Amino acid sequence: MSTPLNCASGVELVMEYLEDVLPADAKASVESHVARCSRCRAFLESYRATPSILRRATEVRMPEQVEASLHAFLFDRRDGA
Amino acid sequence: MLVPGAEPTDEELAAGAAAGDESAFESLVERHQTRAYRLASRLVGAEGAADALQEAFLQVFRELKGFRREARFATWLYRIVTNAALMQARRHARRPAESLETFLPRFDADGRHAGTPEQLRAAARAEELVERQQIAGMALDALSRLPEPYRVAFVLRDLEEISTAEVARILGLEPAAVRQRVHRARLMLRGWLGDLVGGQP
Numbered sequence: 458m459s460t461p462l463n464c465a466s467g468v469e470l471v472m473e474y475l476e477d478v479l480p481a482d483a484k485a486s487v488e489s490h491v492a493r494c495s496r497c498r499a500f501l502e503s504y505r506a507t508p509s510i511l512r513r514a515t516e517v518r519m520p521e522q523v524e525a526s527l528h529a530f531l532f533d534r535r536d537g538a
Numbered sequence: 539m540l541v542p543g544a545e546p547t548d549e550e551l552a553a554g555a556a557a558g559d560e561s562a563f564e565s566l567v568e569r570h571q572t573r574a575y576r577l578a579s580r581l582v583g584a585e586g587a588a589d590a591l592q593e594a595f596l597q598v599f600r601e602l603k604g605f606r607r608e609a610r611f612a613t614w615l616y617r618i619v620t621n622a623a624l625m626q627a628r629r630h631a632r633r634p635a636e637s638l639e640t641f642l643p644r645f646d647a648d649g650r651h652a653g654t655p656e657q658l659r660a661a662a663r664a665e666e667l668v669e670r671q672q673i674a675g676m677a678l679d680a681l682s683r684l685p686e687p688y689r690v691a692f693v694l695r696d697l698e699e700i701s702t703a704e705v706a707r708i709l710g711l712e713p714a715a716v717r718q719r720v721h722r723a724r725l726m727l728r729g730w731l732g733d734l735v736g737g738q739p
Contacts, residue, residue, distance in 0.1 A: 463649035472721035476702060478713075496651035496658055500643065503661035507728040508696035510661075513668045514677035515697060519575035523588045530592045531567060531599065532560075 462486045464497055471504060548611035556602040563602070567595055570615055573698070577616065578623040580693045583678050586626035594622040610707075616700070617708045620690060627682070635683045641729025661731035673734070680730050684723050691716050692723035 462470075467490050473479045474487045491497045546554070546562075548569070554562030574594065579587035597618050605614060644652040651658055667673045681689055694705045695716065702720075706713045 463645075464651045465643075465645040465649035468643055468725070469721075472717045472724070476717065478717075494651075495655045496653070499655035499658035500651060503659050503728050503732060504724060506662040506665060507724050507731060508692075510664050510668055510731060511677055511681070511692075511727055512697045512699075514673045515580050515681070517576050517579050517584070519572050523575065523591070524571065526588065527571060527591055527595065528567070531595055532564065 462490045464490075464494060464500070467491070467494075467497060468500065471501065475505070549607060552602055552605055552611050553607065555599075556605065563599060566598075566611070570612070571595075574615065574619045577619055577693065577698055578626075580678070580681060580697050581620065581623035581690065582627040582630065583682065586623065586630045590619065590623040590626045593625070594619040597622070613704065613707050616694070616698075617710075620694070620708065624686065624690070627686075635679075637685065638680060638683045638726035638730050639685075641726050641733060643725060643729065657732070660735050661728045663735045664731040667734065676734070680727060684726060688719045688723040688726070691719035692727070695720045696724070 467487055470479060470483060470487055474484060477484075479487065491501065546565075548566065551562045551566050551569075555566060571591070575587055575591055578590040578594070581587075582590055594615075598615060605611070646652055664673070681693065684692065690709065691705060691711075694700050694708060695702060700708070702713050702716050705711075706716045709716065
């Protein structure tokens with residue numbers, strides 16, 4: 458007997474669903490709800506897009522000056538210790 | 539013993555560094571500094587990241603002798619970097635920022651999504667803002683407005699793309715707890731992105 462599911466309770470299972478750690482009956486409930494619910498499909502699209510948007514927006518390179526002062530800090534200190 | 543010609547593992551370098559091999563420690567720093575900096579900057583922003591990095595690697599150097607060989611060096615290192623960044627974050631904490639909790643999804647009395655599909659999809663459109671490089675500063679600010687446990691789990695899992703199992707080891711949590719925290723962060727950030735492009739949670 459699979460659990461009846463609405464959008465709100467489905468949202469709470471999304472991460473586990475995407476990592477494929479849900480029990481089979483819960484997984485089936487999520488899939489059958491999403492198949493019937495255009496709002497949940499839209500929600501899922503934006504939920505899945507979120508990590509990569511933030512990842513790309515916060516991509517940084519270490520400035521050369523930071524690297525230089527890190528090395529000076531670590532390696533000079535050690536030599537003096 | 540290091541095999542000549544073969545790339546030593548982190549753990550071999552750590553053992554060498556603990557035994558006093560200075561070049562082994564330098565190799566470890568060189569190997570991990572770029573990623574450690576990026577992790578720290580996502581947790582605390584650019585101004586705190588440099589200090590966090592110095593503190594973290596200094597702590598690594600001092601504690602190498604106590605590093606357990608059975609653990610992965612990277613797990614241990616990223617735990618130290620995370621903690622150093624959080625210390626910096628607390629030190630740099632400015633005005634109490636408005637939490638992102640207001641951007642959690644909304645449902646009607648029957649548990650149905652309140653928005654239309656178009657509104658619910660809105661966050662995905664924020665992709666365009668990234669392409670136009672419009673949200674870098676705003677994104678770091680949004681991360682800083684997440685409750686700290688959610689921010690840490692999200693940054694490690696989703697931004698550094700470390701597996702849930704490995705994040706659990708870094709943070710000393712059960713994988714289920716990591717998933718719960720990452721999920722809450724995703725919900726808030728999704729709502730925040732949607733709001734940026736005029737959608738609804």
